[in-house]
Amino acid sequence: MSVxxxxxxxxxxxxxxLRSVAKAFEHVGVAATVSSDPGxxxxxxxxxxxxxxxxxxxxxxxxxxxxxxxxxxRAAAGVPVLGICLGMQLLFESSAEHGxxxxxSLLPGTVAPLAAPGLxxxxxxxxxxxxxxxxxxxxxxxxxxxxxxxxxxAARPLDTDVIATADYGERFAAVVGRENVFGxxxxxxxxxxxxxxxxxxxxxxxxxxxxx
Amino acid sequence: xxxxxxIPCLDVDDGRVVKGTNFVDIRxxxxxxxxxxxxxxxxxxxxxxxxxxxxxxxxxTIVQLARRTADEVFIPFTIGGGxxxxxxxxxxxxxxxxxxxxxxxxxxRPELIGELAAVFGSQCVVVAIDARRVPGAGSGPAWxxxxxxxxNRVEGREAVAWAVEAAERGxxxxxxxxxxxxxxxxxxxxxxxxxxxxxxPIPVIASGGVGTLDHLAEGxxxxxxxxxxxASIFHYGRYSIAEAKRAMREAGIDVR
Numbered sequence: 001m002s003v004x005x006x007x008x009x010x011x012x013x014x015x016x017x018l019r020s021v022a023k024a025f026e027h028v029g030v031a032a033t034v035s036s037d038p039g040x041x042x043x044x045x046x047x048x049x050x051x052x053x054x055x056x057x058x059x060x061x062x063x064x065x066x067x068x069x070x071x072x073x074r075a076a077a078g079v080p081v082l083g084i085c086l087g088m089q090l091l092f093e094s095s096a097e098h099g100x101x102x103x104x105s106l107l108p109g110t111v112a113p114l115a116a117p118g119l120x121x122x123x124x125x126x127x128x129x130x131x132x133x134x135x136x137x138x139x140x141x142x143x144x145x146x147x148x149x150x151x152x153x154a155a156r157p158l159d160t161d162v163i164a165t166a167d168y169g170e171r172f173a174a175v176v177g178r179e180n181v182f183g184x185x186x187x188x189x190x191x192x193x194x195x196x197x198x199x200x201x202x203x204x205x206x207x208x209x210x211x212x
Numbered sequence: 213x214x215x216x217x218x219i220p221c222l223d224v225d226d227g228r229v230v231k232g233t234n235f236v237d238i239r240x241x242x243x244x245x246x247x248x249x250x251x252x253x254x255x256x257x258x259x260x261x262x263x264x265x266x267x268x269x270x271x272x273t274i275v276q277l278a279r280r281t282a283d284e285v286f287i288p289f290t291i292g293g294g295x296x297x298x299x300x301x302x303x304x305x306x307x308x309x310x311x312x313x314x315x316x317x318x319x320x321r322p323e324l325i326g327e328l329a330a331v332f333g334s335q336c337v338v339v340a341i342d343a344r345r346v347p348g349a350g351s352g353p354a355w356x357x358x359x360x361x362x363x364n365r366v367e368g369r370e371a372v373a374w375a376v377e378a379a380e381r382g383x384x385x386x387x388x389x390x391x392x393x394x395x396x397x398x399x400x401x402x403x404x405x406x407x408x409x410x411x412x413p414i415p416v417i418a419s420g421g422v423g424t425l426d427h428l429a430e431g432x433x434x435x436x437x438x439x440x441x442x443a444s445i446f447h448y449g450r451y452s453i454a455e456a457k458r459a460m461r462e463a464g465i466d467v468r
Binding site: 017019023027052053120122125126127148150189190191192196 | 286287
């Protein structure tokens with residue numbers, strides 16, 4: 001069957017490197033547009049929440065721009081959603097960062113500082129991914145493949161939502177997923193070939209015909 | 213611990229890659245973006261672009277470079293040279309760079325480090341230090357700080373103390389170049405690298421002097437660096453990134 005090209009939208013809430021994410025999708029043959037328009041985001045057939053920065057400020061911007069509602073609506077409609085780095089953390093119920101804030105609550109769990117006694121924070125650099133269970137997102141990616149991280153906090157999801165972990169003082173959730181909602185704590189758009197593969201895997205979810 | 217990093221450096225003049233010997237006698241080694249994409253494909257962990265003539269050039273050139281690189285390269289990259297303000301940094305970060313490198317502007321006005329860290333986060337701020345041994349220093353070694361590509365000594369600055377201050381002001385990384393070794397191919401100044409790596413709580417990138425693959429491992433094992441930077445050994449096709457990573461792995465270093 002033929003499918004229409006995906007309307008992959010990158011939600012712009014004024015935080016971080018949107019251009020790199022868009023270019024990485026383009027590199028794997030997927031057109032991605034950056035938008036902060038609630039109407040445009042509401043029409044997305046796949047949605048990416050990128051982000052570098054602080055959680056409370058990001059949530060304030062999301063609500064101020066009125067894009068929290070279309071994000072929640074799209075997720076509920078079964079559209080693939082991918083949160084990257086801070087964007088992954090925003091998927092959860094709340095974060096302890098900078099006095100704390102409520103998140104988008106698309107996934108159960110909270111976000112808390114990395115327990116990395118004696119180690120430098122933020123955790124910056126390449127770390128091996130430990131794959132915990134099979135997922136469309138990690139198809140073709142070998143257990144142990146390194147990805148690029150920049151973060152000081154980590155999500156505390158349900159064990160059943162953890163797709164892959166990484167280690168920095170503690171084992172933390174590096175890839176999460178529940179039905180159509182996914183998150184990566186690392187930056188796939190900065191993780192070379194393996195990261196591009198993961199973005200292509202995500203985009204394929206938007207083009208795949210819905211399961212019967 | 214994060215994996216140790218291998219970082220090819222591309223010195224850029226008017227949009228083209230060059231690499232000097234002791235920062236003179238520069239040679240053209242190609243298009244920076246083409247070279248960067250090749251390094252990414254070969255397994256480089258990160259890239260550093262240093263605009264060596266930025267202070268005299270049109271700022272748009274380096275922003276264009278960041279933009280073109282972000283179109284084709286999918287590993288983190290740093291842009292340094294001629295960044296003097298939050299606005300300068302904003303322009304290259306918006307274009308797709310992940311970090312900015314500052315050197316003489318930070319020495320001229322150390323507050324810049326904190327300003328950049330406050331706006332973009334420490335992880336975006338790399339303070340580059342060009343150090344040269346103080347000749348005949350009495351009690352143990354000491355290193356002066358230089359600017360302008362090693363031409364001018366900065367009065368009243370010692371390299372290790374400056375690295376400590378930069379870290380306290382919010383630098384996320386120190387890019388440490390030995391001006392004595394740069395271009396010599398004799399290997400890193402390991403004493404300098406050890407002194408700085410032992411003094412600061414942030415990652416140190418060793419730079420200046422790589423001539424063989426063994427030098428890379430030395431920078432990490434003996435110098436205590438978190439990352440090693442090299443330029444000319446890769447530019448002229450003498451060694452590939454893959455060969456360099458293999459040599460580091462064989463030396464027992466956990467690399468990507």
